[in-house]
Amino acid sequence: MYTLLIADDERAIREGISRSVSWSDIGIGRVLLAANGKEAYDIIMKERPDIVLTDIIMPVYTGIELVEKVKDTMPQVQFIILSGYNDFAYAQKAIQNEVKQYLLKPCDAESIRKSVQKAVSRIRDIEKKEQFIASMKENVEKLFPQAKEQFFRDLVHGSPNTQNIEAYKELFNVHDGPYRMLLFRIDDNDYVKLLTLKSLVERNFGEENVTFCIIINTAVVLLTTLTGFHELSGLVEKTQKQCYANFNIEATVAVSSEGCISNAAQMYKEIRDIIRFEFYLGEGRIITKDDISVFRNDYSLDTGIQTEELSAAIRTGNIDSVKSITNCVFNAYRMKGYDINRIRACGIELFIIVLKHCEDCEINAWIKNITRINECNTASEIKQFILDFAVKLAERTYQSVISSQNRVIEKVIRYVHENLDDENLSLQHIASDILYLNVDYLGKLFKKETGMRFSQYLLKVRMEKAKELIKASSGDIKVYEIANATGFSNNPSYFTQVFKKYTGCVPKEFRETGKQEEKDSGWLPL
Known part of the structure; x- marks a missing residue:
């Protein structure tokens, strides 16, 4: 409930207004009175x-x-504003001060009630907006650390989401650099x-x-x-000692060259x-690019493209590949x-x-x-071990x-049987809207299976369902009912044509012959 102040130097008017409206009905829980501008203030x-309802003079x-x-x-x-003066200058002054309502005396209780009710509605709208903004702000504050972490993940993986990097830098207060990136690894996935x-x-x-510090896979x-x-x-050495003291595990740390944020x-x-x-x-070391240069020169696997293909x-x-x-x-x-030593490495x-x-x-x-x-002892033995x-x-x-x-084809078949009466049932619909697969791929897979x-x-x-x-009917089922149940609801006559092609006879003949199975033509469209 809200509080209303009525300010008017005429006692009869301010008290009359206070008694003329059932204030609680429109959300007013308390009504205060003031006899002049100073008292009102x-x-x-x-x-x-x-809300303040005030006389102008x-x-x-x-x-x-x-x-x-x-x-x-x-x-x-x-x-x-409640005024006895129909003067544009007063109204203009009120508008300049963002007063939303300007009433002229004399005015009845209903006009006053409506004006106050509008003010209550505006307050409620403002409160809702403020609550929404506060809620959104709270959510943003909660999500900010996760958003910052996700930005770094996208950044190190070269995601397209980080193309507008300047906006993200400003949002997360990240400068250009220089930086170094470190990877801390322990031999434990806990x-x-x-x-x-x-x-x-x-x-x-x-x-x-620390600009960013996150866990990626099994490393910090x-x-x-x-x-x-x-x-x-x-x-780093301080951290390694603490890690060993806590877990009895050596932490190995890789240190990058210097780079700016765009080189992440x-x-x-x-x-x-x-x-x-x-x-x-060995474990428990600090390793830089310089430390591995000898291995890159002498023992490195230099068939990078082929190893990517192997993966x-x-x-x-x-298996053949x-x-x-x-x-x-x-x-x-x-x-x-x-x-042999190089091949072993x-x-x-x-x-x-x-x-x-x-x-x-x-x-x-x-x-x-x-x-x-x-x-x-031989390259062939090493190859066979890895190949196996x-x-x-x-x-x-x-x-x-x-x-x-x-499992995919089972889902397709199950969906077909559950939605056989849907005239819009199609592979395109199942692929795009149900399984989220490429329709051509699903079509080839369906035919293969x-x-x-x-x-x-x-x-x-659909034809087997119609049969x-x-x-199962005692002769009273209508063709349009069968058409509806099998996905031909808009065109029973077309259903009859298709049924005849499939069975060799129209539904009525099929019902009457008593030799339904013998009359099947086995026809299917190419």
């Missing part, structure tokens, strides 16, 4: 009413002067430990030096304004490349005259690439087998793909 400052302060004094400190107060490691990093580096990635390696290494994706790629050499250099082949379950790509990689080693790197396609629960078991590569591993993963993916395809095109299958199911309805 004092009451406003003390009681803070929501009063002692001390006029109604207009009262509005001017109040609006700067309490702009939310709704003023209604998310609680990763969160603890993230907290250690943020605390040790300090809020003023930091973007920091600290670029001096000596200062960085001190903070390149810096992230650099630290991901660097961290792979933990297998050669793609495993992901898609293409897995075999041919692995053979190509090892043929390249042979053609370049790599010795490359084999370990290739094994790690394949290992990424394991289930999380299998990685520890498989990673123990990495030492077997060093036990191999890669083929096993590809075969599992292939079975998963086949199972997934079967069922041996017929979708349109043929749909017609067959069932005719057989």
